[in-house]
Amino acid sequence: MLSFESLIVFSAILFIIVSLYKEFMNPALTFIVGVLGLGVAGILEPREILAGFANEQIAVIVLLLLVGEVVRKTGVIDQIFDLFFRSSRTYRQFLFRMTAIVSGLSAFLNNTPLVAVMMPYVHNWSKGEGRPTPSKLLIPLSYASILGGCATLIGTSTNLIVNSMITEQQVIQGLRPLEMFEFAWVGVPMIVLGGLYLVVVSGRLLPENRDYFAEFKANTRQYLVETRLRPGAGLVGKSVSEAGLRNLQGLFLVKVLREGNGIAPVHPELKLRQDDILVFAGDTSTIADLLTAYQDLQPVEVELFGGNGAGMHMVEGVIAYNSSLENKTIKESQFRSQYDAAVVAVLRGGERISGKIGSISLKAGDVLLLLAGRDFQELTRENRDFYVLSETRKPPKVETWKAVLPIAGLVSAIVLSTLKIVPLFLSVSVLLAVLLLFRVASAKDIVGGIDYNLVMIIAMSLALGVAMTKTGVAEVIASNMLLPMMRFGNIGVMIGVYGVTAVLSSLMLNKAAVALLFPVVLTLAQQTGMDPLGLILCMTFAAAANFLSPVGFQTNMMVYGPGGYSFKDFFRIGLPLTMMYMVVTVGVLSVMY
Numbered sequence: 001m002l003s004f005e006s007l008i009v010f011s012a013i014l015f016i017i018v019s020l021y022k023e024f025m026n027p028a029l030t031f032i033v034g035v036l037g038l039g040v041a042g043i044l045e046p047r048e049i050l051a052g053f054a055n056e057q058i059a060v061i062v063l064l065l066l067v068g069e070v071v072r073k074t075g076v077i078d079q080i081f082d083l084f085f086r087s088s089r090t091y092r093q094f095l096f097r098m099t100a101i102v103s104g105l106s107a108f109l110n111n112t113p114l115v116a117v118m119m120p121y122v123h124n125w126s127k128g129e130g131r132p133t134p135s136k137l138l139i140p141l142s143y144a145s146i147l148g149g150c151a152t153l154i155g156t157s158t159n160l161i162v163n164s165m166i167t168e169q170q171v172i173q174g175l176r177p178l179e180m181f182e183f184a185w186v187g188v189p190m191i192v193l194g195g196l197y198l199v200v201v202s203g204r205l206l207p208e209n210r211d212y213f214a215e216f217k218a219n220t221r222q223y224l225v226e227t228r229l230r231p232g233a234g235l236v237g238k239s240v241s242e243a244g245l246r247n248l249q250g251l252f253l254v255k256v257l258r259e260g261n262g263i264a265p266v267h268p269e270l271k272l273r274q275d276d277i278l279v280f281a282g283d284t285s286t287i288a289d290l291l292t293a294y295q296d297l298q299p300v301e302v303e304l305f306g307g308n309g310a311g312m313h314m315v316e317g318v319i320a321y322n323s324s325l326e327n328k329t330i331k332e333s334q335f336r337s338q339y340d341a342a343v344v345a346v347l348r349g350g351e352r353i354s355g356k357i358g359s360i361s362l363k364a365g366d367v368l369l370l371l372a373g374r375d376f377q378e379l380t381r382e383n384r385d386f387y388v389l390s391e392t393r394k395p396p397k398v399e400t401w402k403a404v405l406p407i408a409g410l411v412s413a414i415v416l417s418t419l420k421i422v423p424l425f426l427s428v429s430v431l432l433a434v435l436l437l438f439r440v441a442s443a444k445d446i447v448g449g450i451d452y453n454l455v456m457i458i459a460m461s462l463a464l465g466v467a468m469t470k471t472g473v474a475e476v477i478a479s480n481m482l483l484p485m486m487r488f489g490n491i492g493v494m495i496g497v498y499g500v501t502a503v504l505s506s507l508m509l510n511k512a513a514v515a516l517l518f519p520v521v522l523t524l525a526q527q528t529g530m531d532p533l534g535l536i537l538c539m540t541f542a543a544a545a546n547f548l549s550p551v552g553f554q555t556n557m558m559v560y561g562p563g564g565y566s567f568k569d570f571f572r573i574g575l576p577l578t579m580m581y582m583v584v585t586v587g588v589l590s591v592m593y
Helices: 004-022 027-040 046-054 056-074 076-085 091-106 111-126 138-149 157-168 184-205 212-218 284-293 335-339 400-418 424-437 443-448 452-470 473-507 510-528 532-544 554-560 567-592
Strands: 224-229 251-258 261-263 277-282 297-299 313-319 341-348 367-372 386-391
Touching (some): 004 027, 004 510, 027 046, 027 452, 027 510, 056 111, 056 400, 056 424, 056 452, 076 091, 091 111, 111 138, 111 554, 138 184, 138 554, 138 567, 157 510, 251 341, 335 341, 400 424, 424 443, 452 473, 473 510, 510 532, 532 567
Antiparallel strands (some): 224 277, 251 261, 313 367, 341 367
């Protein structure tokens, strides 16, 4: 019979799973509400809720993410990609080089900025005559970063989160922290096998979906309509609001071109003049209705991105997972004023969303086609809400020494940590201090680069694990869900752990999956007498090597919208890779542990 406290913990777990799957609220807030509920019920003490914030591994995760952001901004990754991909001529050549370099880099750098930097190369390479659309390359790009990230302790935050949980249990359970290259015994063979798999099957299994950004650049008239006021028009002298141009169905006024200059965003009180050109964006299939309703307007042909463009250029971006823009309409987000860019179209699941642009509620993975102004790059420099994937204007180059210093420093920090000369926390902290001293990064970069949501999720996950262990919930789950696999021996238990973790990670954030399963796996190891590190690593690989759906891993969500993929596209190519990864993981770990 379950105790009352156990029922409360089960209720908190159920709430967290449902909330994450249904997206009732963002992941950080979900964990906060769940864990605070356990605190109010008296199951967790305040010190147990707050203990995670003092965990060294959380600090290491934050520091490594900050260094990764600095590396991304210096442009050194762009230079490396230029060197490797410049001479690629065929699809197989490009795919092979991409999987090799991305998996190699992601073993030591955060994979999210790597994928964000690589996406423009995919788009640019795909422009060549006879070459496939980006949809043939974007899933392999994400999977290559995942394969590489699983090969080292610092390759993905999931590995570091598990290590933080181990350090929390180090004294109680007698566990030791994981080594830097302890993941390599499984990770490196899978980089080779997984990379070859992607090169061989991607061209056959992945769809060739439309490249909306290429269409957008080739034919802006599908998305933008320019109109001029007819001579003697009654709208002359009226404000935009008085003319009724603020709340059009399916269209919105992006900007007004006046005397060679662009006025954007357009203030509702702006007075219209005779020679003004009004640029509308959105569902241009309704243009006939617009011209019928407003006979003072007539369509014109204007070179929007030439002289009259007033610095405007086209951008493609994708809404990030856990973005502050999620579940807000474009109008509510004040996108134009915040980023000096107008949303011209929104793509979701490979299809363009019709209707009034300002009323569209944004979701993670949505692709935005933007008309951006001069200040766009500066205003989005510290942006974490969406990733710029393709842009008709390139950022300025950074001095070579500033690009090399963060990479050299990170390599030195990893070497010192591996040789156990200096702890990783201290070496990366010193590196950040040096980057600030030599002005490679600014204090604003450091503060703006901290992922507070991730920190909150990890800290609350540790507290949830404490509650599951204290109340016996972890033991109940282990006994009823995974212990029956013992009839198939230790191999059966490991397969059970891998399978449950892989499925759970495909339905929710993989960091949440390891938070829920870590105490269960630890209890299972005690009940079966198996080496706990072997089972913990089995769970970690299953969570981090997330190929079955776009939901569980951030890079999968990043490519989901731009590639125009469906869930079945991920499942079709990801299931064989998952099975391959499970066989290698269980085989290697059963021998080692």
